[in-house]
Amino acid sequence: MSTHQKNLRPDLQIICEWVQPNKRILDLGCGDGTLLTMLKNQRSVSGYGLEIEVSNIIKCINAGVNVIQADLNAGLSEFGDNTFDYVIMTQALQAVERPDRLLNDMLRVGREGVVTFPNFGHWRSRLQLFFGGHMPVTPSLPSKWFNTQNIHLCTLQDFEQLCADNNINVLQRTVVDRDHKSSFGMKLFPNLLGEVAIYRIQNS
Amino acid sequence: MPDTLPENSVGLVAPQTMHFDAPLALACGRTLERYDLIYETYGELNADKSNAILICHALSSDHHAAGYHSMDDRKSGWWESCIGPGKVIDTNHFFVVCPNNLGGCKGSTGPASINPKTGKPFGPDFPIVTVKDWVESQARFADRLNIDTWCAVIGGSLGGMQVLQWNIDFPQRVKHAAVIAAAPKLTAQNIGFNEVARQAIMHDVDFHEGRYYEHNTVPRRGLMLARMLGHITYLSDDAMREKFGRELRQGKISYGFDVEFQVESYLRYQGESFVDRFDANTYLLMTKALDYFDPAGDFDDDLAKALSRATANFLVISFSSDWRFAPERSREIVKALRDNDHDVSYADIEASHGHDAFLIPIKDYLGVFGAWMSHLVREVSS
Numbered sequence: 149m150s151t152h153q154k155n156l157r158p159d160l161q162i163i164c165e166w167v168q169p170n171k172r173i174l175d176l177g178c179g180d181g182t183l184l185t186m187l188k189n190q191r192s193v194s195g196y197g198l199e200i201e202v203s204n205i206i207k208c209i210n211a212g213v214n215v216i217q218a219d220l221n222a223g224l225s226e227f228g229d230n231t232f233d234y235v236i237m238t239q240a241l242q243a244v245e246r247p248d249r250l251l252n253d254m255l256r257v258g259r260e261g262v263v264t265f266p267n268f269g270h271w272r273s274r275l276q277l278f279f280g281g282h283m284p285v286t287p288s289l290p291s292k293w294f295n296t297q298n299i300h301l302c303t304l305q306d307f308e309q310l311c312a313d314n315n316i317n318v319l320q321r322t323v324v325d326r327d328h329k330s331s332f333g334m335k336l337f338p339n340l341l342g343e344v345a346i347y348r349i350q351n352s
Numbered sequence: 353m354p355d356t357l358p359e360n361s362v363g364l365v366a367p368q369t370m371h372f373d374a375p376l377a378l379a380c381g382r383t384l385e386r387y388d389l390i391y392e393t394y395g396e397l398n399a400d401k402s403n404a405i406l407i408c409h410a411l412s413s414d415h416h417a418a419g420y421h422s423m424d425d426r427k428s429g430w431w432e433s434c435i436g437p438g439k440v441i442d443t444n445h446f447f448v449v450c451p452n453n454l455g456g457c458k459g460s461t462g463p464a465s466i467n468p469k470t471g472k473p474f475g476p477d478f479p480i481v482t483v484k485d486w487v488e489s490q491a492r493f494a495d496r497l498n499i500d501t502w503c504a505v506i507g508g509s510l511g512g513m514q515v516l517q518w519n520i521d522f523p524q525r526v527k528h529a530a531v532i533a534a535a536p537k538l539t540a541q542n543i544g545f546n547e548v549a550r551q552a553i554m555h556d557v558d559f560h561e562g563r564y565y566e567h568n569t570v571p572r573r574g575l576m577l578a579r580m581l582g583h584i585t586y587l588s589d590d591a592m593r594e595k596f597g598r599e600l601r602q603g604k605i606s607y608g609f610d611v612e613f614q615v616e617s618y619l620r621y622q623g624e625s626f627v628d629r630f631d632a633n634t635y636l637l638m639t640k641a642l643d644y645f646d647p648a649g650d651f652d653d654d655l656a657k658a659l660s661r662a663t664a665n666f667l668v669i670s671f672s673s674d675w676r677f678a679p680e681r682s683r684e685i686v687k688a689l690r691d692n693d694h695d696v697s698y699a700d701i702e703a704s705h706g707h708d709a710f711l712i713p714i715k716d717y718l719g720v721f722g723a724w725m726s727h728l729v730r731e732v733s734s
Contacts, residue, residue, distance in 0.1 A: 172693070196690060202716045205699050209667075209723040216686055216698045226687050 157182070158324045159238055159264040159346050164190050166262065166320060166348055171233035174198070174258060176220055176250075177240035181208035188213070195232065221245045224253040236262040239344075242298040248310060255316060255351045264346045267323065269303030269339040287326055288343045304339040311349060320348035357420060360436045361428065362394040362443055365419035369459060370496060376454075376489060379644075382479040385468070389493055390459030391415045391451035394435060395443035397499075403732040404499045405441060406490065407431065407450040408507030408514035411582075411638045412630060415452035415459070418443075433713040440722045445729045446503065454489050455481040455637040463633030464565060475633060476562030483510075483645045487517040491525070503728055504528040505664075508710035509677065510638070513645050516685065519662040520647050528728055529664040530721070533674055533710040535681035536655050536688070537646040542676065545585055546639040549578035553632045562633055575632045576623030583622050588673035588706035648688075655688035662689070666696040667724045669717065671709035697724065 160183050167173070169191045175184050178197025181204075187193045198218040199205055208215035218226075221244055224235075235258030241247045242265050254261040266288045267273075273284035283293040291298070302310075304323070311318055323334050323342020334341045357363045369390045376384045392415050397404060407417050409430070418435035420428055435441045435448055452460040455478060463478040470477075494502065505526050507515045512534025518526050538546075553559060556574030560567045584592075596615040611617045651657035666689050670682035679700045689696040699720040703709040709717070 194693065196696075202699060202701070202720065205697070206716075206719045206723045209697050209720060210726065212727065214695055214697055216690070216696070217700050226683065228691070231691075 157238070158326055158329075159344050160186060162322055162324065162346050163187075163236060163238070163262055163264070166346075167191050167193065167234055167236075169193070172231075174227070174232040174235045176224075176235065176237040176254070177243075178204075178208065178213070178215060180204050181211040181213035181215065183236065183238060184208075184213045185211050220250060223249065224257050227257040229256055230259055232258040234258050234260050234262055238262075238264045239266065241265045242300050242302065244300070247300050247302075248314065251310070251316070251349075252314060255349065259350070260319065261349045262347070263307075263349065264344055265302065265307070266298070267304055267339065267342050267345045268301040269305060270343050271340050272343075274340075286343075304342065304345050307345065307347070311347075315352045317350050317352045318347055319350055322346045357423075360438050361432065362419035362436050364423070365392050365394065365416075365421065365429075367392050367415055367421075367459060370493060372489075372492060372496075374492070376485070376492075378479050378485045379482040380480045384454070384461065384479065387454060387461035387489070388459070388465075389451045389454070389461075389489065390456075391449060391493070392417065392419075392429075393450075394418055394448040395446050397447035397497075398732065401499055402501070403445060403503050404447045404449060404494075404497070406494070406502045406505045406518075407435070407441075407448060408486075408490075408505065408511035408518075409450060409453065410507070410509035410511045411642065412579075412626070412635070413511075414456060415450050417450040418448070430711065433711060434718075434721070440718055440725050441506070442725070442729060445732055449497065449499075451490060451493055453481070453486045453638075455634060455641070457631035457634040462631065463562070463637065464631050473563075473565040475565060478633065478637065480640055480644075481637060482641050483513050483517045484521065484647075486641070487514055487521050490514070490518075491522055494525070501525050501527060503732060504530065506530040506532070507534070508532040509534060509707065510642055510645075513642075516659070517645075517647060519664055519666075520658050523661040523663050526662075526664040527731075528667075528724075529662075530667040530669070530724070531682070531685055532669045532721075533671055533677050533682075533707055534668075534685070535677040536648060536684050538643055539681075543643045545581060545676075546643055549581055550636055550639060552577035552581070553636060556632075559632065562636075564632070570627065571632045572624075572627045575627050575630065575635060576620075578632075578635060579626040579630075580619040580623040583619060585676045586707040588675065588704055590673060590704045591706050591708075594704065655684065656691040659688050659694070660692050662692070662694055664694075665727075666694060667721070668696060668698040669710070669720060670698075670700045671703045671705065671707070671717075672700055673704050674707045674709060676707040 173193045173195035175197040178199050197215045235254040272286045276284040323338040325343045373386050413430040416429045417431045418429040437444045452458045455462045463474045467474045505515045505518045512531040515531045553574035556571035558569040559571040599614040647658045648655040670679035686698045701717045
């Protein structure tokens, strides 16, 4: 069990702790359904995952998770206002065409949003760009600039500016490293030391 | 036909007929006093009758969903790709039932059957039947089989519409529901195609206002045209290009109106062979059933309201190149289910085959369908 837990993406367990039990969830870019399975088991939530890859859809169905094939870039127009308690998007914000629009759409559909993304302001990225002079390739951002799906990378500061510009309140924020650990340093310098950012947000 | 039957086929099967004496009141206001349903079954019903799956067929198919009727059969049942031992709808685990719909021409009571009041074939006097009527007749059929609840009701195209209707009319009797390549109602374009097909049949001089049986004729040309038109709409532009391109039968253009392009030859063959196995009046009826299907109509045009009482776990599948029942139409069904918080998964399968894709063993399609079915297997095995 402990090996399994360690291999989980660091952001997922924290989200499980943030989400209230018995709520309705929409998970954007739900992948193989890991988070929804955790939320179902630990928090008795109901809801759906949206996913574009058919191989992942098969995994979700195998896991017993409701999954709907959809392209996040097409937006959430098929979903009514305030139809979910939480709209969650883990590690996909930086890969969509218009993160700003999707973020607003999330908070239209959900009463709260939970967003996680790799922090481009992490010191490793900064060092590589500053001293190496090349686009960073780090453990949390393993692809090269030309084949990465992450077309809209941002830092904590960028994200919070976007929230401010769109009247979005940050209800909760945590940063972790790949081992799912937070530290005193990270609390002090989140934009420098945090590898993965996790936000809980709401329209003001 | 194979010399030996494939191991993963249900093998040789024989249809059975069930007679019903209780009158069936139809949506059109008329009543069928008595009727027969012909059907096939594959696999064994378990002791607590929890493993029965109803297969609903599409426009031109019938009760012969899998296996072979004799060793001389050229073709297997229409859904051989999905039904059989070890297949997605695994007959080692499930009792699979497929009846021919009322109004059909393969053994269930239909326009070619004898009207007991006149002693002649019904012909145009056979009442218009709807998807709702079919589902009612299937429910009575289930009663007679002592099946209270279907483990699953599954269908593609017009069959998928019956699956939806089951979940509206008898929600408690369906545990799982697969709606494949279907739509919640036809578009004007769909109805337009159906109307051209009907006009082709009804304008054939051999049609005799539907009483062609009595004239010992068949509206061959009309039915053939209807099928040729239908066939174009079941394929995609890409599928036709892939299959035929502009290939010529004789290798060169002959500046005439005989068959020159391979696609013409193919469509004529499809049309002609259809005439030998299908009844024109049944074709008229089935296309009408399609046109009339609009279950939301009874619920303020709100499909979500129509499906609000459903309790099944749904699977909805569409195919990217299906322009007859396009993926957007399946998404309408998914939205209605989701608006009710019903359990539903949906996949739009990348396929070039058009509407016919639901009959073709496409890897991703079988992957999604199989993953969903595996839960049903676990349920009936536990």
